[in-house]
Amino acid sequence: MDSVKVGLIGMGTIGAGVAKILLGKADMIARRVGKRVDLVKICDCDTTTDRGVALPPGMMTSDVSEIMNDPDISIVVELVGGTGIAREFVSRALESGKDVVTANKALLANCGEDLFALARKCGRTISFEASVCGGVPVLASLQTSLLANRIESIQAICNGTCNFILSEMESKNAAYADALKEAQRLGFAEANPTLDVDGSDSTQKLAILAQLAFGARPDWKKIPRVGVDVVDAIDFRFAKDLGRTIRLLAIAERTSDGLVLKVTPTLVPENSALAKVTNAFNAIQIVGDSVGPVFYQGWGAGQLPTASAVCSDVIDCALGRARITFDSLRLWSDERESVEIMDANKIKSRAYLRFNVEDRPGVLADISAALGKHGVSIAAMLQHAKANPDDRLASIIIVTYDAPDEALQAALDELAPIPYIGAPVKLAVRD
């Protein structure tokens, strides 16, 4: 039976999962696809820690050239993460004539264009199913199964850490800080959770989805982004009053004014499929013009779910399917069909605004006057009696009708100098 040899760089959690699958299920995979997919070398700077996987002697190395210079290795799996040394490894693997499989969304969101150009120059391929929604095969769908569709919109819950935090706040009425601590305790959040909770991770994944589904090549740093770190327990109580709950959504939507891209905690109807996505699950709803809505849910992170996606890419490479997909789609190239990305200031949305204000006469008049002056209509307004009458501050919730972001921003700028009205928390509202 033919054998394809694989080198793995980065023996962290996901790397150990990939080793577990490729070594433990080598025979199963060979029987299933008629070809052996043999992991032969693993590189990590730490070669001694026990990762719970039995490795044959000599498989671990700290010298990456043992993979790069081995002509028998045709597939390199990059699981180092980040955009520094990982980028070097990917480039070197491509230049050494190897196909690359990666789970690195930051690398693709930041350097997709360069790396894909390099892969084409080298006649090699890059596969990256695990970079978005972990084990849920959503990139494969966009690259193959949904090809006959003009994609109309994508709504993704693509960060398990954030979804865990929001679910925890929702179900236990927990404060943000407590929900974050619980996520860290359970291993769902990093010690430094910034890139997750500020929405950066979701935005990088959205940039990848935008390329696959719409041919768009956004600078992810310019995509409007609000993280879950602005959400307060009280927002869930107001959301409930509105028949809704809150999920961090990455949104890509084709409109007559261009492609809307944004990441923001969003009030979604409590009976919607996205509202039912709890815990650290990921989910994505794709609407195609022919297929209609398709909904996927599964683990977006974790050792084995992510490794499952990495290994399916490795098998795709070994069988030659990855080459066909890579060559035909011409991702991150000028040859792709593309749509224009809409100016973020012009994006129209329904906003949920929580103002923390001093409880005094005239406040609501100030707010509604400023919104009215800039043409922002109010769809709903909520204010609860204060739990403690001595509290100086009160929360006023305004839900707007569709309004361009720049109009809303102008209204908020107008309110900014008023000392007794604090800068509001701004979330989105969708059906």
Added chain:
Amino acid sequence: MDSVKVGLIGMGTIGAGVAKILLGKADMIARRVGKRVDLVKICDCDTTTDRGVALPPGMMTSDVSEIMNDPDISIVVELVGGTGIAREFVSRALESGKDVVTANKALLANCGEDLFALARKCGRTISFEASVCGGVPVLASLQTSLLANRIESIQAICNGTCNFILSEMESKNAAYADALKEAQRLGFAEANPTLDVDGSDSTQKLAILAQLAFGARPDWKKIPRVGVDVVDAIDFRFAKDLGRTIRLLAIAERTSDGLVLKVTPTLVPENSALAKVTNAFNAIQIVGDSVGPVFYQGWGAGQLPTASAVCSDVIDCALGRARITFDSLRLWSDERESVEIMDANKIKSRAYLRFNVEDRPGVLADISAALGKHGVSIAAMLQHAKANPDDRLASIIIVTYDAPDEALQAALDELAPIPYIGAPVKLAVRD
């Protein structure tokens, strides 16, 4: 740009959808995949009816040899349906050196083994994404994205007609006959709905899923099957008392005693993802040993969703991906890994039994004695006061613990001669 030529046989609803997509989006698809996929000939016995698709002159024919004998046509789409003439067309296409794309689950469930052997003999391929769950790309996932997983279980809502009927009964407290009529009025059910409502269609789809996920080659006619036609409005009321609703599930589950296969209306928890699948939607939950649970939902039928799946197969054929998948997986062959199918009589399940009994002393004693004698334990029992005290009959609901089907059947056989206890309706219960 290279061009691949396609012939389509069967210009019904789905056929017209495929023509709409391949003709209307020819340029979009070509731009996207770097190859033209040109529909050049359509064969149907009716060449005159307007299907709402503008066809170039000369494209329609009633003579299938215009497709079979055209050496430029390399892909034949079979959308005739059934196992008679469709089988002939598929065989002839393969023998004429053409790859086949089909949506025909009956054909695959009945003749998969022969047709796949023929395709291998002819060096051609068969693709069939649209045969299960319409536009939802679940077969692609099993054939590619989930390959590194040992599949543990599949639970599928794969018949839109039945799901519409059950949702209608659930939400409107409708009688079965009325829900069926409504489904027919809306075009969700055929004039003769037997193959849908008796579970045959779901069972054929389950046979296909069993082959892809487990390498099993069941005779679909031997898979235990209960249709939605036994469900009564009162079952939804009892299900609600139990915190559940009813969905028609096709189930494949790996156990230590072999592969469980069955199709049956099932009481599922009202908060489960499957319970939230309403209308004519399809959904499938696949559990893999690495990826964990993955859930998909979308339109399982309808012109364009199904055509979307057919067209993705056509593109896969045109690009050569279908060949790799076909050659590597060796479906319906002895070379595949396989699991043993469990004897249906030995399958253990929790049953929901609705007895219609004469309202007289001793009835419950008879039922519980018979169940107890055969080792079937009762987990729950329900009986409501009769709406009308003059009714002669009452409904008694028994929910059992896990019991082998043969033990349950023996208990029911024991009750069969008792004149005041009618043959019960038997559904399944799952969490």
